[in-house]
Amino acid sequence: MMTELNQASSKNAQPVAQTQVAKVPVNVLIVGVGGQGVIMVSKVLASLCQQQGYEVKQSEVHGMAKRGGSVFSHVRFGEKVYSPTIPVGQADVLVALEWAEGLRWLPYLKPETGIFIADTQKIVPPFACRDRKHGAANGYAKETVADISQMISNCYAADAGTTAAELGNARAANTLLLGMLSTTLDFPESEWRDIISKFVPPKTIDINMQAFDQGREWVERYDPAALAQGQAEAGSVAQQPHQVQFELPVITEAWCKSCDICVKFCPERCLSLNENQVAELTKPELCTLCRICERLCPDFAISLNYKH
């Protein structure tokens, strides 16, 4: 088994699950953020393995089902599977629906031979937002695709979310990842398509099939050399700070009618009514330039001017 897998890693996306060698269970770890569809992806895979005659064990954490929590699912299949969980350093394939979640689970990947498939889309958790000002630094993982591919030889990171959105349904990103996964497991392509069609809503089958193709094509086009130079398509994971182009809110006192809307709606509580019952920016240092006060002032008394 080991030798087979070593060979596999030397070329692009050679199947790890050669049917004849599946005596040792194949471990696939699927991770992401609550609400993304980790469970759906793992169910597709588990059903497919079952159909192919393998014994499958799947265990998942969906305690974080509340949107935004970390969710993972272990899928193990082979002739005989005993434990439902994958030990650290034993995952043959790690599929990440979100970039930082992928990084979090990297220690589970088999050293040298493990295959890392990731969507580069970023879901910044609230606790990583240290400052709500536009363009402010946050605590999100700084590692780029280029960094990771230097550590892991089999790193396939694509901007699945954007590609799927361009196809017309952002949720098809999961299918795109399944397309990428399908190149690493030795199951017939048509079986993949059948099983995916059963799991996705009937109206979206077309888009999902296109996403599946895109995922497969992506792996075929994949060029690790370009990636190492940081020229990969997925380079967009690098931070692009939002340009602060607006000045602090300016209040036209003569127009303000003291309705209190801006004061109550400002998320940072920077506004208050002064002794003349006119709105005033009392805590300018907290203002994030979100423009909610400007939008909801019925008297057009607040404006955030564009910096020329």
Add this chain to the structure above:
Amino acid sequence: MSEVDSKFNIRDYLREHMFPHFLCPGCGHGIALRALLWAIDELEIPKDKLAFVSGIGCSGRLGAYIDSNTFHVTHGRPLAFATGLKLARPDLEVIVITGDGDCLAIGGNHLIHACRRNLNITCMMLNNEVYGMTGGQVSPTTSSNRFTTTTPHGNYEPVFDACKLAEAAGAGMVGREITLQTPALKNVLKEGLSHNGFSFVEVMSDCTEVFGRKNELGDSAEMVLTQKSSVRPDGYDNTVEQPFRPNFLKTGVMARNDRPEYAAAYRQHIMSMKEG
């Protein structure tokens, strides 16, 4: 470009010498006017090519504050005036600003026929559930059980669903949005303005001083915030009955069709008469 980066400056579109405007503190109509002007700004329609026609009521006053061609006409008739204007000057982007009383009661007939003709006009109806300017009488859209000066024991008349009416009468595009969701409202209005045909957009606005006070709906901010509780982006049909609304109101673009536009057909008819 995201909404937070928008360079739209409302003062480019206002007659600043008329300000502050006459609306009560916190009146939702101001927010609706911002959304309308924002939509126009994003579509880059020159001010000379715009014509605003408004009727009577608090909503009707909005026209006076816009630095463009504006017409303040008789009660309930802005759609009738707009029809004449659009037929005479097809090069103008004609926009009607009207209220629930103006559009559904006094001008109700004009509305259904404007929808039927499908002339390329955009109608923004501000629904605040009351006749605010005249002191708070019951209107066709006053929710059930609400107090007004003419329903001191609560309203028992059924509510008019203006969007369903417009759709059934054949309007080319029908949409609804709340003022709290200003960017979404702007987008619905943008769709209306770009649609070639009659576009009807209902804006759920707040009458803070008259309706809000009478029904103890809280201060302005509270009223804006609670707008959310009476609407639901989808799932209009399968929701539980609500005490004040017949059901949750749906928002967004609700109907669209490609029926022939009236002015084009009208002109074709004139040409054929001239030739014949």
